[in-house]
Amino acid sequence: MSKAINTGESVAIIGAGLSGLRCASLLVEAGYSVSVFEKSRGTGGRLSSSRLGSLTTDLGVPFIETQDKDFNAWLSDHPETVQRWLPYQTDFSLSDPKPNEARHLWVGVPRSSMLTRLLAKGVTLHTETRVSVIWPDRNGILLRDEQSEVLGHFDKVVVATPAPQAVPLLDALQSYQAKAAAISMLPAWVLSIELEKRPQSLMSIDLIEGTHPEFSRILRDSSKPGRTGEIWTLQASTEWSQAYLNLSSETVMHEMIASLVALTGDPMKATNYRAHRWLYCDAQSPDAIDALWDKDKAIGVCGEWLAGGGVDGAWKSGSALAQMILSS
Ligand SMILES: Cc1cc2nc3c(=O)[nH]c(=O)nc-3n(C[C@H](O)[C@H](O)[C@H](O)COP(=O)(O)OP(=O)(O)OC[C@H]3O[C@@H](n4cnc5c(N)ncnc54)[C@H](O)[C@@H]3O)c2cc1C
Structure with a gap:
């Protein structure tokens, strides 16, 4: 029973x-x-999923691997939404794929965004709403959207966006604004493709990670629990993503498939694809202060960029800010 x-x-x-x-x-x-308030159509942010034909695919972080005890415990507590994925993995030599029992990789079932949907239980969610102004006035803290329409007044406000997107929202707290402005983010192109059939060279491989000029990882999305089809996700390396940041999605698709064919030596035909350019994949040199909370203005900031980066940083930062608010 809830004690709320x-x-x-x-x-x-x-x-x-x-x-x-x-x-x-x-x-x-x-x-x-x-x-x-979320500017996209659904929850997830960098943990989001997307439709690909009649199937769905994870376009953001493809799995969660955490060192955080509390996060691990929460993930283990929700087997209906989160399951362990034990892929046959190898490096870019493609040799000797095998499962690695020592690694604990968690995935959302049937897609990543189920995790954030679970966390959203009990909140009032406003999607496709981009907040553009946060300003304290005598009625509380005023929020406006990008058309300057009033979204309401609140007692407390939390900014939980990537650092560059937090900058325009922090006019009321210039020291926090300066912190966010000092963070630079690394981009990543991600391509999800539905293949006509599984390539011969990848017949017993679900995950490829390691050092490669074009790729940071390649994985068979369809091998995760609760998925079907023949969907593969290709994440470009940071260097490649930076060099080809302004290519069109179609050109990225052709380039990345050509690189995959060169890597495997197998011809392949994609029946569906979706390329996504993450301008803010992860913070380059994240802070380690966990979260920011100004109790006089009642405005706080959380995000992976404040707590060491990655999914662990995001979890830790969100938890830390809630504690700061509760103890103020
Ligand atoms: C392809 C990819 C691979 C990754 N791989 C790994 C990995 O292997 N390991 C790891 O630890 N991490 C990885 N990450 C990083 C990890 O996903 C992120 O660090 C983490 O999910 C960030 O969570 P967040 O809540 O801080 O930010 P986000 O997930 O970015 O959430 C911020 C939300 O704010 C919304 N928003 C922004 N501005 C506004 C506005 N003005 N109004 C309303 N809404 C707004 C955005 O739409 C977004 O939904 C990866 C990320 C990507 C994209």
Whole structure:
């Protein structure tokens, strides 16, 4: 049974990624009324999934591998939404693929974004809403969207976006704004393709990781629990993504498939594809301060870029900010 009491306080969270929704879920548990504003169509942020024909594919982080005890415990506690994936893995030599029992890779079932949907339980979610102004006035903290329409007044506000997207939202807190402006982010192109059939050379491989000029990883999305079809996800290396940042999706698809054919020596035909350019894949030199909270202005900031980067950083940052809010 929930021990939540209604605090009567309203919190707005900008960004429905892992950090924002982790923070949201703890505040909901503590009895706050939480509204989450997200510019995209659904939850997930860099943990999002997308349709590919009649199937879905993970376009963001392809699996969760965490060193955080608390995050691991939460993932193990939700077997209906999160399961362990034990892929046959190898490096770019493609030799000797085998499962690695020592690695614990978690995936959302049937797609990544189920994780953030679970965390969003109990929040009021406003999708396709880009917040452009956060400003304290005498009625509370005012939020406006990009058409300058008023979204409401809130008692507390949390910014849970990548650092560059936090900068324009932090006019009311210039020291936090400067911190966000100092963070640079690394990009990544990701290509999901549905293949007509599984290539011979990849017959017993689900995951390829290692050092390669074009790729950082290649994986068979369809080998994750609860998936079907023949979907492969190709994540370009940081160097390749930086060099080809402004190519069109179609050119990226042709280039990456040509590189895959060169790697495997197998001809292949994609029946469907989706290329996504992540301008902000991960923070280059993330801070390690966990989260920012100004109790006088009642505005806080969380995100992977404040807590060491990656999914662990996002989880840790969202948890830390919720604790700061609860103890203020
Ligand atoms: C392809 C890829 C591979 C990755 N691989 C790994 C990996 O192997 N290991 C690892 O640890 N991490 C990896 N990451 C990074 C990891 O996914 C992120 O660090 C983490 O998910 C960030 O979560 P977040 O909540 O901080 O930010 P996000 O997930 O980016 O959430 C922020 C949300 O804010 C929304 N938003 C932004 N501006 C506004 C606005 N003005 N109004 C409303 N909404 C707004 C965005 O749409 C987004 O949904 C990878 C990321 C990608 C993209």
